[in-house]
Amino acid sequence: MDSPEIRKIKANTTSSSDSPPVQDSPVFSYINNLSPIQPVKASHLAQGFPVLNSPPLVFTSPRINSHRDTSFLKSAEKPKTQDEAKKFLDGPVDPKITQLHMRLITDSQDCETKIRAESQQCSSSEGVDEYLADPSEVDCVDSTQSASPCLKQSNNVPETFTGSKETTLYDNKHNTGTDLGTEAKAPSEQATEDLEGKQPFDAKPVKIIEQSDGELPYDECPNIESGLSVDNAYKREYRQHLHDQLQDRGGKHQDDCDHTPQSPPGRLQIVQVYENSAENVGAISKGMIGNMILHAPKARSEQGGIHRRCLQFEEAPPCATGKRDCSLSSIQEVNNSELPSGTGESKLVKLSYADLKATSKRQMGTSLPPRYGGNSPSTVPKPSGIGLHLNSIVNAAPLVRGTTRSIKLADHYIGVQVMKSASVMSSHLPDNVRSHSILLNMVEKDSAGPEDRDESETSIAASSAVPQSPHTVVFEGHGPTHEKRGFDAENVDDYEECKQSSPKKKRKKTSSSKDTDGTKRCNCKKTKCLKLYCDCFAAGVYCAESCACQGCFNITDYEDTVLETRQHIESRNPLAFAPKIVQHEEEIQFTPSSARHKRGCNCKKSMCLKKYCECYQANVGCSSGCRCDGCKNVYGRKGEYIPIEHGVGKDNVSDRIESTFDEKLEMVATKKDILSAELYDSHNLTPLAPSFQCSDHANNVPKSPCLPTSYLPSPESDLTIISSYEKSTRSPLRHSESSDILLETSKELSDLGSYNWRVDYDNIGIVDTFSPRCDAAPTTCHITPMSDLCSMAMASSTSSKTSDWTNASQVQLCPGSHGLSSDSSLHRRSSPVTPMTRLGGTKSFQGLDFENGLYDILQDDTPEILKDTSTPIRSLKVSSPNKKRVSPPHSHNHELGASSSGALKSGRKFILKAVPSFPPLTPCIGSKGGSIIQNMSNLQDKGRKK
DNA sequence: GAGTTTGAAACT
DNA sequence: CAGTTTCAAACTC
Numbered sequence: 001m002d003s004p005e006i007r008k009i010k011a012n013t014t015s016s017s018d019s020p021p022v023q024d025s026p027v028f029s030y031i032n033n034l035s036p037i038q039p040v041k042a043s044h045l046a047q048g049f050p051v052l053n054s055p056p057l058v059f060t061s062p063r064i065n066s067h068r069d070t071s072f073l074k075s076a077e078k079p080k081t082q083d084e085a086k087k088f089l090d091g092p093v094d095p096k097i098t099q100l101h102m103r104l105i106t107d108s109q110d111c112e113t114k115i116r117a118e119s120q121q122c123s124s125s126e127g128v129d130e131y132l133a134d135p136s137e138v139d140c141v142d143s144t145q146s147a148s149p150c151l152k153q154s155n156n157v158p159e160t161f162t163g164s165k166e167t168t169l170y171d172n173k174h175n176t177g178t179d180l181g182t183e184a185k186a187p188s189e190q191a192t193e194d195l196e197g198k199q200p201f202d203a204k205p206v207k208i209i210e211q212s213d214g215e216l217p218y219d220e221c222p223n224i225e226s227g228l229s230v231d232n233a234y235k236r237e238y239r240q241h242l243h244d245q246l247q248d249r250g251g252k253h254q255d256d257c258d259h260t261p262q263s264p265p266g267r268l269q270i271v272q273v274y275e276n277s278a279e280n281v282g283a284i285s286k287g288m289i290g291n292m293i294l295h296a297p298k299a300r301s302e303q304g305g306i307h308r309r310c311l312q313f314e315e316a317p318p319c320a321t322g323k324r325d326c327s328l329s330s331i332q333e334v335n336n337s338e339l340p341s342g343t344g345e346s347k348l349v350k351l352s353y354a355d356l357k358a359t360s361k362r363q364m365g366t367s368l369p370p371r372y373g374g375n376s377p378s379t380v381p382k383p384s385g386i387g388l389h390l391n392s393i394v395n396a397a398p399l400v401r402g403t404t405r406s407i408k409l410a411d412h413y414i415g416v417q418v419m420k421s422a423s424v425m426s427s428h429l430p431d432n433v434r435s436h437s438i439l440l441n442m443v444e445k446d447s448a449g450p451e452d453r454d455e456s457e458t459s460i461a462a463s464s465a466v467p468q469s470p471h472t473v474v475f476e477g478h479g480p481t482h483e484k485r486g487f488d489a490e491n492v493d494d495y496e497e498c499k500q501s502s503p504k505k506k507r508k509k510t511s512s513s514k515d516t517d518g519t520k521r522c523n524c525k526k527t528k529c530l531k532l533y534c535d536c537f538a539a540g541v542y543c544a545e546s547c548a549c550q551g552c553f554n555i556t557d558y559e560d561t562v563l564e565t566r567q568h569i570e571s572r573n574p575l576a577f578a579p580k581i582v583q584h585e586e587e588i589q590f591t592p593s594s595a596r597h598k599r600g601c602n603c604k605k606s607m608c609l610k611k612y613c614e615c616y617q618a619n620v621g622c623s624s625g626c627r628c629d630g631c632k633n634v635y636g637r638k639g640e641y642i643p644i645e646h647g648v649g650k651d652n653v654s655d656r657i658e659s660t661f662d663e664k665l666e667m668v669a670t671k672k673d674i675l676s677a678e679l680y681d682s683h684n685l686t687p688l689a690p691s692f693q694c695s696d697h698a699n700n701v702p703k704s705p706c707l708p709t710s711y712l713p714s715p716e717s718d719l720t721i722i723s724s725y726e727k728s729t730r731s732p733l734r735h736s737e738s739s740d741i742l743l744e745t746s747k748e749l750s751d752l753g754s755y756n757w758r759v760d761y762d763n764i765g766i767v768d769t770f771s772p773r774c775d776a777a778p779t780t781c782h783i784t785p786m787s788d789l790c791s792m793a794m795a796s797s798t799s800s801k802t803s804d805w806t807n808a809s810q811v812q813l814c815p816g817s818h819g820l821s822s823d824s825s826l827h828r829r830s831s832p833v834t835p836m837t838r839l840g841g842t843k844s845f846q847g848l849d850f851e852n853g854l855y856d857i858l859q860d861d862t863p864e865i866l867k868d869t870s871t872p873i874r875s876l877k878v879s880s881p882n883k884k885r886v887s888p889p890h891s892h893n894h895e896l897g898a899s900s901s902g903a904l905k906s907g908r909k910f911i912l913k914a915v916p917s918f919p920p921l922t923p924c925i926g927s928k929g930g931s932i933i934q935n936m937s938n939l940q941d942k943g944r945k946k
Numbered sequence: 947g948a949g950t951t952t953g954a955a956a957c958t
Numbered sequence: 959c960a961g962t963t964t965c966a967a968a969c970t971c
Contacts, residue, residue: 524966532955533965572956602953611968612952 529554600625
């Protein structure tokens with residue numbers, strides 16, 4: 001967030017120097033600049049307008065767009081000089097914004113046009129070239145036509161700039177969106193220049209804008225119980241647009257910085273950019289992109305709709321993304337700034353682009369840690385803060401939340417799909433895939449309609465469908481306010497209907513809380529999805545379209561509300577969002593036995609034989625912690641749980657583990673409490689639970705492959721793990737220094753863990769693969785020592801992680817659990833025994849890594865869900881609770897060993913989380929995934945910071 | 947599809 | 959901490 005001062009300064013400078021005579025008195029402009037809000041705009045304008053000379057031209061050129069909003073255009077045009085522009089932006093901005101909002105409410109199209117005009121003016125980055133070009137373009141009201149010209153123009157202008165992408169995109173938008181772009185073009189040149197020189201600048205202005213704009217929307221948000229009012233929806237859309245734009249810009253800037261993509265024109269640019277960002281993604285992503293592009297050309301309007309959706313998704317994601325991480329506010333601001341630029345079509349492109357960016361970021365960041373991920377220097381960002389995923393993720397979740405939320409949905413959603421699709425893989429892919437999948441999903445959903453959504457979701461991976469959605473257009477109208485809603489309700493009006501009517505439909509679909517895809521759906525009617533009653537909320541995921549909830553606030557639009565609520569709940573019960581199901585090592589895949597419901601059930605009549613029982617629902621056995629009567633849980637009865645370990649010989653260990661695990665969880669919770677909000681990061685750190693899980697995973701993994709028959713638990717490993725774990729956990733607590741704590745804790749944990757691991761490792765002798773992990777994910781990894789396989793698996797996962805970390809640049813997939821991140825950091829600090837040996841091997845592992853990462857992460861979050869779907873059931877089915885541990889089914893092994901996916905599955909085991917199931921592909925999943933990713937990224941970031 | 951049952955979550 | 963209420967999912971018809 002740039003301080004207003006900077007903006008002011010800029011504005012001042014610009015006004016003084018650039019705007020000589022502005023029509024408006026300099027004083028006036030200056031004053032305007034002084035106001036924080038104005039400054040932003042001013043700065044923004046300054047950027048855009050500096051060159052400005054051309055403004056008159058702009059005015060001169062009658063734009064088709066003007067048809068829509070002549071007045072608006074006029075207003076926009078007026079600010080020819082920088083000062084004027086500033087004033088216009090600043091002063092006018094608010095009014096405009098308000099007006100825009102009003103119009104948005106009344107007419108989305110009008111809003112778009114206005115926005116476009118504003119954006120053009122504001123951004124007005126376009127250069128003279130564009131201006132010249134305008135004539136043709138201008139004439140070309142059609143977005144399509146305009147697009148091409150725009151592209152040209154954009155090409156001309158932006159190429160030079162690293163940041164050109166943004167500008168170009170912007171221009172394109174303008175052009176495509178409205179011819180108006182020409183008006184602003186002249187100024188735009190300066191703006192572009194400014195941008196070049198001052199990229200940060202853009203962000204600032206945007207941010208500032210946000211403040212002004214953002215406030216309104218938020219304010220409204222709360223209002224909503226109904227929330228769904230059309231106005232709100234429009235507002236939301238508007239916001240989203242802004243966000244999207246902002247993201248695009250910000251992302252572009254960042255991306256540009258990183259990628260320095262030249263400004264390809266129009267959509268192509270976007271695509272290119274996307275590709276650039278998503279280079280890692282690979283062919284798949286490209287294909288997706290290609291599809292998108294193709295589609296886009298077809299119907300702009302449709303595209304626009306799609307884009308919006310994307311944007312909407314992005315919106316959420318943006319938050320998640322590293323850049324977004326910077327702050328929601330910033331994002332909003334950005335969005336606001338963007339608003340002007342964004343137009344329906346252009347938005348689409350942008351959105352897609354933004355989405356791509358987001359995805360790319362996600363990929364980079366998420367899979368990589370979003371924050372880091374990104375090119376954006378901003379990576380630092382904050383701790384994400386909120387993460388809805390918490391449940392699944394537990395520790396990580398918190399961190400992820402904030403940033404991820406928005407992303408979550410998309411990411412999870414996508415991520416799930418990705419997972420499904422194939423788990424495709426490469427860590428990189430996932431992100432890209434996600435983005436793509438998201439877009440696709442969005443499109444599909446739109447096209448398919450609410451009912452079909454589920455299916456679409458499932459298919460998402462395929463992606464091909466994307467373009468189809470005619471609905472998308474409708475969507476635009478909606479506004480992306482709520483993802484759900486947006487999707488659900490094509491029209492705002494419809495929206496309410498959807499709310500009310502949809503539930504039934506949804507219900508039908510959803511009758512089961514889970515979609516076919518495995519995504520969760522809720523049907524909340526009174527809680528607004530802001531209580532733990534809501535599975536989505538409890539899982540730390542945003543509600544998905546498929547949800548039939550009414551008055552849902554668990555959407556990206558209400559991130560603040562969601563976060564607040566979350567925090568409130570966590571304040572009461574730090575573990576409220578912690579995974580409900582904890583797994584212990586071995587069982588992971590094979591037998592759920594190890595997994596247990598943390599709180600235990602309280603069944604009185606269901607005998608733990610129905611889904612009323614959370615234990616049963618999670619496919620885990622009841623434990624001593626359960627207060628159930630007449631427990632007949634097929635997965636393990638109350639008293640049997642302990643025995644499992646005994647039976648295996650690990651019983652003691654397992655018990656210990658459990659206890660330790662619980663303790664850890666508690667510890668984590670306490671930490672959370674302590675650090676709470678700030679600690680999203682800490683959550684990451686809180687690895688305790690996760691680490692635990694990881695350790696379990698490790699054990700499990702090895703088991704499956706290596707020890708199919710008997711699980712020879714290496715008690716030592718377990719013990720060591722436990723000890724290390726405890727130490728780590730405890731130590732953190734001890735340190736309990738808020739922000740630092742996390743790092744410290746992680747370090748300690750890693751250190752302790754690594755230490756122990758090392759010992760174990762040494763004992764084992766499999767150091768290579770293993771060591772990295774140990775270092776990275778100290779505690780958890782340690783467990784793995786059991787078998788070489790285990791070590792291998794761990795190593796693979798860890799290695800990948802480590803490699804990723806080391807490589808850092810990579811998106812990484814899954815950055816793994818907190819522990820990993822912390823570990824990584826640790827490694828860095830204290831080279832682990834086998835320091836990066838893995839790096840080399842990482843690639844091969846990446847797939848695994850990804851999975852592992854997910855797996856590990858899963859421990860924390862989403863992956864779990866995903867895994868859960870697969871694993872839990874399997875494990876449950878496979879074995880009886882007690883015996884489960886004894887022998888994991890080969891099939892499991894195969895699964896696990898065969899593919900990374902298997903690993904993931906195993907990962908799931910660890911953390912079932914509240915939702916045993918399966919991770920909803922839908923937004924929820926996405927969110928989770930995002931959270932995971934975010935967590936991962938956070939961890940990585942932390943490690944880096946360290 | 948409507949209604950009932952169930953147990954978790956929330957509240958007192 | 960226990961008891962009650964509320965809630966939404968799971969289940970039944």
